[in-house]
Every structure is written in C-alpha cells, then in structure tokens.
Amino acid sequence: MNIREHCLNALIMVEKDNAYSNLVVKEYINKYSFTTEDKGLFTNIVYGVVSHKKYLLFVLAKYIKRPHKQPFWLKNLLLLSVYQLLFLDIPHFAVVSEGVKIAKKRGGLTKGNFVNGVLRNVIRDKEKGIDIPKSNFGKYISIKYSFPEWMVEEFGKLFKDSIELESFCNSLNKPVPLTLRVNTLRISIEEFISKLKDLGIESDLSPICKNGILLEPKTPVSKIEDFLNSGLCVIQDQSSIRAVEILGPKKGEKVLDMCAAPGGKSTYIAQLMENHGEILSCDIHIHKLKLIEEAAEKLGINIITTMLLDGTEGVKQLGKEKFDKILLDAPCSGLGVISSKPDIKWNKKREDIKEIVKIQWKLLQNAGELLKVNGTLVYSTCTLTKEENEEIITNFLQTYPQFKLEEEIRLYPHIHKCHGFYVAKLKKLR
Ligand SMILES: C[S@@+](CC[C@H](N)C(=O)[O-])C[C@H]1O[C@@H](n2cnc3c(N)ncnc32)[C@H](O)[C@@H]1O
Numbered sequence: 001m002n003i004r005e006h007c008l009n010a011l012i013m014v015e016k017d018n019a020y021s022n023l024v025v026k027e028y029i030n031k032y033s034f035t036t037e038d039k040g041l042f043t044n045i046v047y048g049v050v051s052h053k054k055y056l057l058f059v060l061a062k063y064i065k066r067p068h069k070q071p072f073w074l075k076n077l078l079l080l081s082v083y084q085l086l087f088l089d090i091p092h093f094a095v096v097s098e099g100v101k102i103a104k105k106r107g108g109l110t111k112g113n114f115v116n117g118v119l120r121n122v123i124r125d126k127e128k129g130i131d132i133p134k135s136n137f138g139k140y141i142s143i144k145y146s147f148p149e150w151m152v153e154e155f156g157k158l159f160k161d162s163i164e165l166e167s168f169c170n171s172l173n174k175p176v177p178l179t180l181r182v183n184t185l186r187i188s189i190e191e192f193i194s195k196l197k198d199l200g201i202e203s204d205l206s207p208i209c210k211n212g213i214l215l216e217p218k219t220p221v222s223k224i225e226d227f228l229n230s231g232l233c234v235i236q237d238q239s240s241i242r243a244v245e246i247l248g249p250k251k252g253e254k255v256l257d258m259c260a261a262p263g264g265k266s267t268y269i270a271q272l273m274e275n276h277g278e279i280l281s282c283d284i285h286i287h288k289l290k291l292i293e294e295a296a297e298k299l300g301i302n303i304i305t306t307m308l309l310d311g312t313e314g315v316k317q318l319g320k321e322k323f324d325k326i327l328l329d330a331p332c333s334g335l336g337v338i339s340s341k342p343d344i345k346w347n348k349k350r351e352d353i354k355e356i357v358k359i360q361w362k363l364l365q366n367a368g369e370l371l372k373v374n375g376t377l378v379y380s381t382c383t384l385t386k387e388e389n390e391e392i393i394t395n396f397l398q399t400y401p402q403f404k405l406e407e408e409i410r411l412y413p414h415i416h417k418c419h420g421f422y423v424a425k426l427k428k429l430r
Contacts, residue, residue, distance in 0.1 A: 003038045004080065004098050007045040011076040014050060014343070021050045021343050036220060048087055049079045051173050051342035054146035056082050059130055063121045073106055078118060085122050086130075092123050137162060145169040150350040151335065154385050164414075171414035172338045178215045179206065179418070180224070181236040183299050185271055189213070192232060199223060208416055209241040211271070231298040236264050239336075239382070239411045239421035243329065244268040246407060246425050247378040251276045253324040258311045258367055261288030263295040263304075265329055270301040280323075282309035312359060314366035321372045328367045330360045332381035332388050336420025339413060357387050364396055368403065371428050377403070380423045384410075389422040402430045 010024050025046050029039055049056065056079045060067035067075060081099035084090050096119045104112035134140045142152045147169060159165040180203075182192045189211065196203050201219055206212030213233075215224075227233050249255050249269045257266045260281035269279055281292050281304050289306040296304045309317055311328070333353055334344045364379060371377050381388050390408070397403055407425040411418055 002098070003034065003042055004045070005102055006032065006034075007042055007049075007080050008073065008077055008102060010042070010046050011049055011080060012072050014046070015076065016072055018347075020341065021046055022341055036222070040220075044088070045080050045083060047342055049076070049083050051338075051345070052083060052087065052146045053079065053346070054148075055143055056086075056146075058132070058143050059086070059122060059125075060118070062125070063118050074103070074111065074115075077102055077106075077115065081115070081119055082122050085119065086126060095119065096123075141166060141169055145173055147172075147345055151345065151348075154335070157386060158384060167414045168412060171412075172420070173342075174413070175339055176237060176413060176419055177217060177417055178219055178221070179236060179238050179241075180213045180215065180227075180233040181241050181268060182211050182213060182233050183231055183271060184211055185275055185300055186230075187232050192227075195227070195232075196224075206238045206241070208411070208418070209238050209245055211268075212236070212238045212241045214238075214417070229298075231300060234264065234267070234295070234299070236268070237421075238416065238418040240264055240329075240419075241268060242409075242411065243378060243380040243421065243423045244272065244327070246409070246423050247325055247327050247376060249273050249277075249325050254278045254322070255280070256318075256323040256326045256367075256370060257281045258309075258314065258326060258328045258363060258370075259283060259330060260306075260327075261285060261291055263292030265327060266292055266304055267295050267299050267301055269327065270296065270303050271299070273303065275301055275303055277303055279304045280307055280318075281305070282307045282311060282314075284308070284310050311366055312362035314363075315369045318370055320369050322370055324372055324375050326367045326371050326375070326377045328363055328377065328379045330363055330379065330381050330388075332356060332360070332383040333385060334382055335384045336382040336413075336422075339419070353385055353387055357392060360388060360392055361395075364392065368396070368400055368428070373428055373430055375428050376406075377426045377428065378423060379426065380421065382419055382421055384420045384422070389424070393424045393426075397426075402428060404429055 010028055013019050013024050014021050025043050057067050059082055060078055081095055084095045099119055100112045100116045103115040132140050132143050138152045142149045159168055182189050193203055202216045204214045206214055244265050249272050251274050255269055260266045261283040266279055266281040283289055286308050292306050333348050333356055338344050367377050403426045406427050409423050411421040413420055
C-alpha cells in the first residue's frame, strides 16, 4: 500500500470513528515502517487535511454538488489530493495520477475519471487564483484559514486589527517550533547545546523561558531520541515552561499540581525545586497517573507523589491551607493548541465553553482554599477565550478579595512562536 492510501485510511478513521488525528498519526507511524520522508508526508497530509478541511470543501464545492455528502473514501481522497495541489510543493501530475489510481482501485473506472476531472479543474483554477468573497470579513477568514465562524468571532475579541487577526489565524495552522526543556538535574544547558552541535543540530535559547531550547525547523525527533530516552531533555512548549517559571517553586516547598497528567509541568516544578521538597501531582483519570510516574522516573525525580483526585472536590479530600504553591493547569477548550490538535476546530462547540467554565470555577475555588496564606496560585490554560481566562480570574478576585493578582500574561503563536496560552499568578494575602 502506498503512502497516500495510508493517508486516506487514516483520514477515514479520523472522520468515521471520530478519532483524534494526532493519535491516529502516532498509531500509523508505530504500526508501519514508513521511511523518514514518508513519515513527514503522511503527517503533513493528515494534519493538513483536518486543519484546512473547510477551505478544501469550499474549493471542491465549485466543481461538485455537496462534496461533504460524498462517500467517506471519495470525499477524503479528493480532500487529500486537493490539499497537495494547493498547499504542497508536489508536481501536479504526480498528485493526479496517484489520486486517479486509488479512485480506480476503490470505485472503478468511472470514479477514476471523476477524480481526474475534478483535480484538473482545481489545477486550472489554482493558476487563476481561488476567490473567496470578502463582503463579510469574519466569514472570509473562517473559510480561508478553516475555522468555525464562532471561533473567528472569539479571536476577533482579542485582536481588533484585522491584519493581526489574519496573521494569528494563519499561525494557528502552522506547527510551533520543536522546543525542548533541558533537564538541568542531569545536564547543564551549555553541555546540552554542545551535544546537539555534535549531532549537527543548531538550536536557540528560548526568548521567553529559562530552560527552553528551540530547534531548527524540521529537525526530526528521531535525531534526539537518545537524549529523550536518557532523560536529558523533554519535548515541551515554551508556554508550558513559562507557566511553571511564573509559579516559581523553590527548594523545600510543598506544591500541589492539581490537574497534572501527563506530568510535563510537575516534572519541571521538581526540576526548579532541585528535587528537594514535596509535590503532590493529581489527576481525575487514574490511567494518566502512570504517565506522570514514568516521566518522573526517566528524569531522575523522586519528590513527586501521584494521587487520583477530582480537583472540584479537592478540599474534601485534602483539607484546607495545605500548600505553599499550587498550579492549576485547568482542563479547557484548547483553542491555543489547534496547531498540534487540529480536530479541536471541528470537535469543540461554543456551547461547550460554558460547561468547561463551570468546572474551571470549581477547581479554582478549591485551589484557593487549599493554598496557605502568603502562598502562590497559578491558573493556566492552553486556550484563548476570555471566558476561560481573564473573566474567570476577575470573577474570582471579586468573590475572594483575599487574593491579589500579581501577574497575568497571554502568549500567542504569531508573536511568541509557541502555543496560545494564558497564565495568571495570584497571591493569597490572608
Ligand atoms: C491541561 S491538562 C494538564 C497538563 C499537565 N499540567 C501537563 O503539563 O502535563 C488538564 C488535565 O486535567 C485533568 N482533569 C480534568 N478534570 C479534572 C478534575 N476535575 N480534577 C483533576 N484533574 C482533572 C485531565 O485529565 C488532564 O490531564
């Protein structure tokens, strides 16, 4: 089976079984021994089609009636072929001939001719330029960058300037740079950079966090596999690293990570505490606790204890005023990580936000009570709606005046080259 057929099967799986594209991609890469080049193409096509689906369907609708009503295999074959024609630097004849070959195999000569006709029309119109009506700017952005209109409306509340809104939406469709957090419990940053150099990998220090290193674009993860396996570093976005630095955990403290799995931030808390003190890392899903334990072991950390906990009832289980510092990295709508999980575009609904906010509010109330006086609470999310961020924090500060806001930041992919992220640092005064 050739690589495009694998792409087609993977895309059908994503659509038919409602599977997450990142998990499907991982499953295929583990199951089949793709070449490095095929791995790259496979990942690019699957993510690309999911991410740009609305635009691709818009283009297809120019040539066929109700493209979304076509059988799964035919629709996805057209989507992946049109994606290659419009977004990738692959010779058109190769895309057409591969597409037609698969169509003939699955649907006979008629379907082969049909696919051939559609793709040739797309190639002809690509040269003229594909027109999207601009009379409604929100709608235009939602088609051009493939977002539901409600998401564009939410983003519009963040950027009044239409050029910035467009640049932001564009950047959410592009992968963030591969960022590593150096495990300074095992190696210094300088030594690590020199090890990378020995492998011919250039890197830059992160401009927004202390122990983060940005690798040159397209560095294959396989090149740093040994460093990851031996716990010299972990893959972690700059935004997550920064959130923990804002918490500022110190040696000897007692810290709660309330929603901790898979443990990326817990292990960095331990690193900043130089592996001295106590960290309680909780999560509501028992199977995820193992991930935290495995991560800690790999990095040489032994101050983390894991616990199954529904943080919305945290005080009931743990009692009041127990921790010097608390990280509440809350479950959220995830709009800031769309570049890594494009399915979020299509799976999240505006109505979901209200339900998520209710949980975030209960988590925050519990975190507030669990914190000692003079303690620090960091609330963070990888999403961008005001409701889940500034609004919930403002509401919290009004309801609980014993807390003071010390720092509040937003990080954006088009500015900071990382995931979209929000962090608020609160101090308990009495
Ligand atoms: C944003 S993720 C945390 C990522 C983690 N802090 C890290 O850096 O690796 C949110 C986590 O909250 C957990 N969660 C959701 N609802 C929860 C609840 N009521 N109590 C505790 N954990 C919860 C989810 O299982 C998920 O693992």
